[in-house]
Amino acid sequence: MSKEKYLIEKFFKSIEKPSSEIDYGIGDDGAIFKAQKNFVTSIDTSIEGTHFPLGLDPLDIAYRSLAVACSDIYAMGAKPHSFLISISNKDSKEEWFSSFSKGVEEFMNDYECHLIGGDITKGSTSITVTFFGNIIEKPLMRSGAQEGDYIFISGLLGRGHHDRLNIKSTEQSNHFLRPELPKKSIFNIVKYATSCIDISDGLLIDLERLCEASKVSYEIIFDSEFVTSGTEDLACGDDYVLCYTVNKNHVDKVKKHIEGSHCIGRILNISKPSEIQMNGRALLMDAKGWDSFNQ
Amino acid sequence: MSKEKYLIEKFFKSIEKPSSEIDYGIGDDGAIFKAQKNFVTSIDTSIEGTHFPLGLDPLDIAYRSLAVACSDIYAMGAKPHSFLISISNKDSKEEWFSSFSKGVEEFMNDYECHLIGGDITKGSTSITVTFFGNIIEKPLMRSGAQEGDYIFISGLLGRGHHDRLNIKSTEQSNHFLRPELPKKSIFNIVKYATSCIDISDGLLIDLERLCEASKVSYEIIFDSEFVTSGTEDLACGDDYVLCYTVNKNHVDKVKKHIEGSHCIGRILNISKPSEIQMNGRALLMDAKGWDSFNQ
Known part of the structure; x- marks a missing residue:
């Protein structure tokens, strides 16, 4: 099993929850949404040393990166419901991913959002989140x-x-x-x-x-x-x-x-x-x- | 005007085209989709030195990063139609972004897909793409x-x-x-x-x-x-x-x-x-x- 797959199964598939917006989430080549009206999306990258300081607890890196990306969904007058997360990290140490996934889960609980897929790769530490939400009444432009x-x-x-x-x-x-x-x-x-x-x-x-x-x-x-x-x-x-x-x-x-x-x-x-x-x-x-x- | 906004306006807003799937694309906090059925999404990161060699032409970095991310949409049995792109680069040199945007435009023309938003930030060179598509008949799992x-x-x-x-x-x-x-x-x-x-x-x-x-x-x-x-x-x-x-x-x-x-x-x-x-x-x-x- 590749290291990416192992980390996904152990730390991310395990925190997935059923969602009324999603037909299929983590585990295939893509996630499938149920029919969506008034659907909004945005992408945001948080880079170690630029957006957050070196040595930050991975739990905090996860929570903050999600919050920062989610903020754009609220700014459109929408209720966030799900996200994709692409993780680049220097190594595949389990302690790092275990802590990171706790931060993801904490955010999911606080904001009632769902992790529906992602990507893990080796590189300098950087988190890219694509968030999805539904416009509440009209888009706020x-x-x-x-x-x-x-x-x-x-x-x-x-x-x-x-x-x-x-x-x-x-x-x-x-x-x-x-x-x-x-x-x-x-x-x-x-x-x-x-x-x-x-x-x-x-x-x-x-x-x-x-x-x-x-x-x-x-x-x-x-x-x-x-x-x-x-x-x-x-x-x-x-x-x-x-x-x-x-x-x-x-x-x-x-x-x-x-x-x-x-x-x-x-x-x-x-x-x-x-x-x-x-x-x-x-x-x-x-x-x-x-x-x-x-x- | 921030450097990010300047680069977006000059090199990305300029290559945006109207799309039958999108109500609003580049320029606000998020992109808005028209009502979507059978909607699939996936995220993929390409990192310099890991996924592509140092010194690659930015046009090629762009094209390849988009193709690699788009591949997952086809793998779900879907027709790709749009994407978000998050660009991290070491500097904000115009030549780099000019070449990169040409690669984006070339891909958009070859695969009839639309750039609908993104993010530009300073960091080691790394491209994260979130792709969207519509399932053609049934999802291919x-x-x-x-x-x-x-x-x-x-x-x-x-x-x-x-x-x-x-x-x-x-x-x-x-x-x-x-x-x-x-x-x-x-x-x-x-x-x-x-x-x-x-x-x-x-x-x-x-x-x-x-x-x-x-x-x-x-x-x-x-x-x-x-x-x-x-x-x-x-x-x-x-x-x-x-x-x-x-x-x-x-x-x-x-x-x-x-x-x-x-x-x-x-x-x-x-x-x-x-x-x-x-x-x-x-x-x-x-x-x-x-x-x-x-x-």
């Missing part, structure tokens, strides 16, 4: 923001970056290791959001992407209430919260019903320059976010 | 082989391995760089096959996987007609042809109608040992195939 909409974030900024600098492995409340995805709040967010993006590289760079797609500008009213440290959290990356826009008529409902969300500013006409205000004055930021090619 | 079935391969063995040792970059007929997938013959194969697997790691190891799933044994009658070099081609890897089984009543039709396919043996009852015969005598092989962890 980056392009739907309108002048006058209010800008919200689904959770505090800076927690992931702060906790990256203070890693205690396998600690449940570490936001770098276990980004808290909008598992419950997504059902309310899709009711009110006009556009959405997930903040992975930093609020400013991701909000700019949303504004570019929507052909609008933004105004952020900085408030220390929605950050962990200070203004640097506007551009730190590793947040994995959603940034979404809401028509002004729904702002009160969002503030009332969507726990954890914060209003951070407004969408402007594209003729105006985007800006950040702090204490009534414009705040200039050099960095906008994280770019793997600039590390 | 590894588990369907029956005692008495005949074993076929959809093309000669050993061409990929032979051509790996004789790489002339961007040469169209090089089977290592451009594995010839069963684009046309798949429609006949699905009519007659009782089980199927793609030969990626070597005929013997992959046929053993099929036999294990089907709870049967195999008998190969070695014939130099179906290999490129000699018996070593039974275990060399890099073939990317299909190995499939056919009920004895359909063998003549398969031989007549499926161009390029060769009958290589029969399926035996599991109580018998698997064996290879050459000139009426049993052939013993040490190696069964390729294993990335043994390189």
